[in-house]
Amino acid sequence: MILTLKDKFRPRIKARIRKNKQILNKNVKNLFEWVKGAELVELKECNTTEDPVRPELDNDFRTGYGRKIYGVKYKGEIHAVMCFAYTNKIPTSVEELEKLSTDAFLQSAMRDQNIGQIAIAYTVWSKKKGGGKLIVKEVFKKIKKSNHLNRLVTLSPLTEMATKFHSRNGAKLLQVNKTTQNFEYKVI
Numbered sequence: 001m002i003l004t005l006k007d008k009f010r011p012r013i014k015a016r017i018r019k020n021k022q023i024l025n026k027n028v029k030n031l032f033e034w035v036k037g038a039e040l041v042e043l044k045e046c047n048t049t050e051d052p053v054r055p056e057l058d059n060d061f062r063t064g065y066g067r068k069i070y071g072v073k074y075k076g077e078i079h080a081v082m083c084f085a086y087t088n089k090i091p092t093s094v095e096e097l098e099k100l101s102t103d104a105f106l107q108s109a110m111r112d113q114n115i116g117q118i119a120i121a122y123t124v125w126s127k128k129k130g131g132g133k134l135i136v137k138e139v140f141k142k143i144k145k146s147n148h149l150n151r152l153v154t155l156s157p158l159t160e161m162a163t164k165f166h167s168r169n170g171a172k173l174l175q176v177n178k179t180t181q182n183f184e185y186k187v188i
Helices: 002-031 094-110 131-145 160-168
Strands: 039-043 067-074 077-087 118-126 151-154 172-176 180-185
Touching: 039 131, 067 131, 077 094, 077 131, 094 118, 118 131, 131 151, 160 172, 160 180
Parallel strands: 118 151
Antiparallel strands: 039 067, 067 077, 077 118, 151 180, 172 180
């Protein structure tokens, strides 16, 4: 009798597993469908209260000398944001970032209008699953296409989340500072 019950329920269990796999695969595809149609855009400002890394930095700082804000836009909505600065040296703090990006900007005004050789990402956040990885990838492509940028380095907080994020996305730890850490994405 036990054998007949097993034989009776086995096909049902297998059918249920197949159905659940199909549902799960469909939902995973829909979850990341937005990534295909997203585009990288330069922003004039962002909602700084949404920034989990550096909400204290206002839009004037983020768009000041040698600094820009980029977003991943899909269907008119911003799903991820990255703020970065152009410098010629790697900063170890936000204060040093401001000085180095201003210096690189002023040097570029005297020369060829190309600001700095290093892009320093100092904050990144996502409102939608996959957005953080996508914006890093898109900014990385933009840097590779530029004729004056040769490095993409972060100015990240000393958190496990930042370490995991950058390590998972292929960055190498350069140095650990008093309040920050620097990771570098290899630009080929």
